[in-house]
Structure formats: structure tokens, C-alpha cells
Amino acid sequence: AQSVTQLDSHVSVSEGTPVLLRCNYSSSYSPSLFWYVQHPNKGLQLLLKYTSAATLVKGINGFEAEFKKSETSFHLTKPSAHMSDAAEYFCVVMYSGGGADGLTFGKGTHLIIQP
């Protein structure tokens, strides 16, 4: 079985400072990893995905994530936070086995941006 752990339920940063949202996974198979963002009253939107190509993945809105197999991590970063980044962020693990166990969302990290 696989699981995903988002280490922080809430992260608060000041506008213009770096953002780090942490995600660790466990999987018996080679995973595909995703980050989704959920703004209030809007649908989940894909930020970026890792599917065994380059370990450093660049996404939309200046976000990027690095896949580290040795640490089983896929942390999301952004050099400089913007007010519009305030939202809920989900780390998602998918593996090739398929089925319900193949789609696992983390519990989410609420990102708060202080002016």
C-alpha cells in the first residue's frame, strides 16, 4: 500500500518570502507524484507532476518540486510568495497498480500569506 504525508497542516509566510510545503510518500512501486492547489470555491488545479523524468519539476505560477527517492520526498517550493498563492495544497501519489489504492491524496496544507 502507499500513503502520502503532508507534514504541515498550516504554513504561514510573509509576502515575498520563500514557500516550502513538505510531502513524504511511501510506495512499493515507482510512483507518479502531483501537487494540486485548491482555491476557495474553485476546483482543484494541477500545479505540477513528476512521472520519472527530470527529478526537478517546474510548474505553474513559479512553483517547483524536487523528487528525492532516497528521502521519499516531493516538497513544493516557490522563491517568493504572492498574496494570490493563499490556498489549500494537496500532494498526490499515484502508482501503476491502479485502482482506488492508486490515487492517494494527502490531507492538505493550508498556505497563509501575511502582507
Next chain:
Amino acid sequence: GAGVSQSPRYKVAKRGQDVALRCDPISGHVSLFWYQQALGQGPEFLTYFQNEAQLDKSGLPSDRFFAERPEGSVSTLKIQRTQQEDSAVYLCASSDTSGIYNEQFFGPGTRLTVL
């Protein structure tokens, strides 16, 4: 439409009532997914369609939950004899490729409250 739409956006039901939740995927998308998102949690997979075929329903929590996609486009999630624990946001997503490891486009969700 440009994205996935869901209706109704909000539904209040008395315990024991039946409800039907509708999802209109992006036109031409082969794959359609339903998720359940409880308050403060990440989405949990319910079921998956490829065209009109329901390929995976292992995430449905009980036999009171039923989903269909008879013509391979619009899908309906039906919950019979609703219980308070069914209260959640129900998310629909679609993908233009088969399989569960590709980018999914999410609708805004239907918030179901069972009294």
C-alpha cells in the same frame, strides 16, 4: 463549456432521502472520476469510468452509492438513504486520456449536507 461543471453546487438532504449529483466533464474527455472530500481532509477516490464503462468502483463506501455514465459523457452519482456521515464535498474530475495517472481536471464540487 471550458471546464468540468457540477450540479447542484449545494444540496441539503434529510437523513434517509435519496440524492443525485451530476457531473458534466470536459467535452471529449474519455475518463471520469468521482471523489469524496470530507471537511479538513484530502479527496478520496470513489469510482472511475472510461467512456461508459465503470472500470473501478472499489472506493464506493457502501452499496448505497451508485454511479453511472450511460452515454460516456455526463455522469450521475446517486446516494440512497443518505446518512449524516455522507456529508462531504463530492468532486468530479475528467481526463482526456485513459488511465488514472494523467492530469485530471476538477469541477468545483457539490457540497452535500445531510441533516
